[in-house]
Every structure is written in structure tokens, then in C-alpha cells.
Amino acid sequence: MxxxxxxxxxxxxxxxxxxxxxxxxxxxxxxxxxxxxxxxxxxTLYYRHQLRKLFHGPVLRDISEQVWLRDPITGCRVRYVPKVWKEFFAQLFIEPTFEEYTVKSTGEVKVRERRRSTEELNDDEFQEFVTQVQAFATVDLGVEFTEQDEEQ
Structure with a gap:
């Protein structure tokens, strides 16, 4: 057997x-x-859901509420919304992937970079991504992550 x-x-x-x-x-x-x-x-029940809830909730919220950056055009201090931070971190920490496509008008085959997305990561990769984001935010941006209740 x-x-x-x-x-x-x-x-x-x-x-x-x-x-x-x-x-x-x-x-x-x-x-x-x-x-x-x-x-x-x-x-493990809903591990993916819990990881995403952590990242999209307290992690991105703390970063967006605490980090002020100088706008390169106006020189004013600005804060960015969680969606902007998510895109920034995806570009920073997710390895690029590429795909071939055919140009309809010429039949030419080209290669383009796919959008970097956390949805493409498995649970272990996503956990590593969240850890990288938290480490970067703490060390490079001075973020202090707040304690969260278990109910959230």
C-alpha cells in the first residue's frame, strides 16, 4: 500500500x-x-485571508498614517494612501515576471513585464513580502507599528 x-x-x-x-x-x-x-x-484555516487582512489593514494603515514625504514638485510634505504604498512595495519587493504576446497588426512576438501583484504570491512568499515591508517601514521610514486587538 x-x-x-x-x-x-x-x-x-x-x-x-x-x-x-x-x-x-x-x-x-x-x-x-x-x-x-x-x-x-x-x-491551516484561512491563512491567506489572515495574511492579507494583516497587510491591507494595520500594516498599510500604520505606514500611510505615519509617513510624510516631501513632494518633489511642490516641496510640501505629503502622505500617501495605502493603495499607493501597496504598489510601491510590490515594485520594490516582488520579482518581475514576463510574458510573450503577439502584436495583431504585424504578427511580431514581443515580451512585456507583467504587473507585479501580491495575488501571484503563495502564502510563504506573501509572508516574506509582509516581513520585508514591515522591516523596510521600520528601518527606512521610521514607522512604529501599533498593537492590534485579536478581534480586528
């Missing part, structure tokens, strides 16, 4: 593992008449 366990943290990862299992285990064994069991077990 063979048993396999995998930890998955994203839909893409789940798809890859299921395809691998089907090709390498399920298909060959069932072709010979074997029966098996496929089981899904949640090991």
Missing part, C-alpha cells in the same frame, strides 16, 4: 500536485485494477 501526503498553499500548486499524482500514481495503478482514496484535509 502506497500513501502520499502533500502540503499545498495555492491553487496552482494544488493543480501541479494533482496532475503529478494522476500521471504517476493514480493512472498506472487504476489501469491495473487497484483502487485508492483521494482525500483533502485543511491544515
Amino acid at each position: 502506497t500513501s502520499r501526503s502533500y502540503i499545498v498553499a495555492s491553487p496552482r500548486q494544488a493543480n501541479e500536485i494533482l496532475n503529478h499524482l494522476y500521471q504517476q500514481e493514480i493512472k498506472p495503478h487504476t489501469a491495473k485494477g487497484a483502487r485508492g482514496r483521494i482525500r483533502w484535509e485543511t491544515v
Whole structure:
């Protein structure tokens, strides 16, 4: 009897593992008449939701409320909204990815950089991203993160 366990943290990862299992285990064994069991077990509830709630809530809020920067054009001190900070940190900490596309009018194949998005990160990568943001905000921007109640 063979048993396999995998930890998955994203839909893409789940798809890859299921395809691998089907090709390498399920298909060959069932072709010979074997029966098996496929089981899904949640090991951490809503980890992704909790990470995103942390980042989009207290982390970005503390940064946007505490950081004042000098506007290069007017020279005035300004604060930026969380959405602007999120884009800034995505550009700063998320590695670029590229995709090929075809120009319809010429048929020419070109490469362009994809939008850097936290949605593309798995849970471990997103946790590392949040840690990088907090470290940068603390060390380089002087942010003091506030304590948050468990209910928030």
C-alpha cells in the first residue's frame, strides 16, 4: 500500500500536485485494477485571508498614517494612501515576471513585464513580502507599528 501526503498553499500548486499524482500514481495503478482514496484535509484555516487582512489593514494603515514625504514638485510634505504604498512595495519587493504576446497588426512576438501583484504570491512568499515591508517601514521610514486587538 502506497500513501502520499502533500502540503499545498495555492491553487496552482494544488493543480501541479494533482496532475503529478494522476500521471504517476493514480493512472498506472487504476489501469491495473487497484483502487485508492483521494482525500483533502485543511491544515491551516484561512491563512491567506489572515495574511492579507494583516497587510491591507494595520500594516498599510500604520505606514500611510505615519509617513510624510516631501513632494518633489511642490516641496510640501505629503502622505500617501495605502493603495499607493501597496504598489510601491510590490515594485520594490516582488520579482518581475514576463510574458510573450503577439502584436495583431504585424504578427511580431514581443515580451512585456507583467504587473507585479501580491495575488501571484503563495502564502510563504506573501509572508516574506509582509516581513520585508514591515522591516523596510521600520528601518527606512521610521514607522512604529501599533498593537492590534485579536478581534480586528
